[in-house]
Amino acid sequence: GQNIDQPTEMTATEGAIVQINCTYQTSGFNGLFWYQQHAGEAPTFLSYNVLDGLEEKGRFSSFLSRSKGYSYLLLKELQMKDSASYLCAVKDSGYALNFGKGTSLLVTP
Amino acid sequence: IAGITQAPTSQILAAGRRMTLRCTQDMRHNAMYWYRQDLGLGLRLIHYSNTAGTTGKGEVPDGYSVSRANTDDFPLTLASAVPSQTSVYFCASSGDGTSGSDEQFFGPGTRLTVL
Numbered sequence: 001g002q003n004i005d006q007p008t009e010m011t012a013t014e015g016a017i018v019q020i021n022c023t024y025q026t027s028g029f030n031g032l033f034w035y036q037q038h039a040g041e042a043p044t045f046l047s048y049n050v051l052d053g054l055e056e057k058g059r060f061s062s063f064l065s066r067s068k069g070y071s072y073l074l075l076k077e078l079q080m081k082d083s084a085s086y087l088c089a090v091k092d093s094g095y096a097l098n099f100g101k102g103t104s105l106l107v108t109p
Numbered sequence: 110i111a112g113i114t115q116a117p118t119s120q121i122l123a124a125g126r127r128m129t130l131r132c133t134q135d136m137r138h139n140a141m142y143w144y145r146q147d148l149g150l151g152l153r154l155i156h157y158s159n160t161a162g163t164t165g166k167g168e169v170p171d172g173y174s175v176s177r178a179n180t181d182d183f184p185l186t187l188a189s190a191v192p193s194q195t196s197v198y199f200c201a202s203s204g205d206g207t208s209g210s211d212e213q214f215f216g217p218g219t220r221l222t223v224l
């Protein structure tokens with residue numbers, strides 16, 4: 001079966017750094033994705049990791065450890081517009097994308 | 110058209126009625142997907158299609174059917190709607206359903222309420 005866990009809610013201050021963790025147990029592994037979803041909108045792609053290590057893209061970075069079944073999304077220099085849900089998704093051996101329940105991030109002034 | 114479009118944007122439906130949600134993409138993507146998103150449950154895959162002419166079942170396929178007659182369109186049909194199908198439905202597409210790095214692009218969603 002598929003099991004993807006991430007915190008339900010997080011709060012952080014504008015300008016700060018926040019780390020959103022994701023742990024997974026899936027049938028096979030073909031990569032891990034992070035998506036951002038603002039309220040009432042569609043998810044949009046943020047990052048993809050398939051090898052261990054850190055992928056940096058502007059203010060956002062994503063880390064993967066396959067041996068630990070663990071990933072995190074790091075958001076730096078937080079802005080109010082970063083308030084959104086962040087979805088961790090793992091592509092399994094059948095190439096299906098399995099989503100976690102999402103982490104709702106609130107950025108406060 | 111740019112990307113993925115879905116119709117209708119929202120719909121209120123009486124239980125027992127038949128309903129088709131439409132999804133069209135213009136990116137010439139081979140793979141298309143239907144998800145439902147419910148509070149506290151996240152996105153769950155209903156059906157998918159890796160290429161025109163083929164479809165497959167996802168995690169929650171019961172009560173839904175799909176067809177993929179061509180590359181661009183992937184309609185989702187509820188044969189006899191029930192209140193538990195009240196949800197937000199997202200259509201998505203990707204270039205190749207069997208590629209690991211292939212990101213999925215999502216449509217704007219359809220908010221469906223079954224009374």
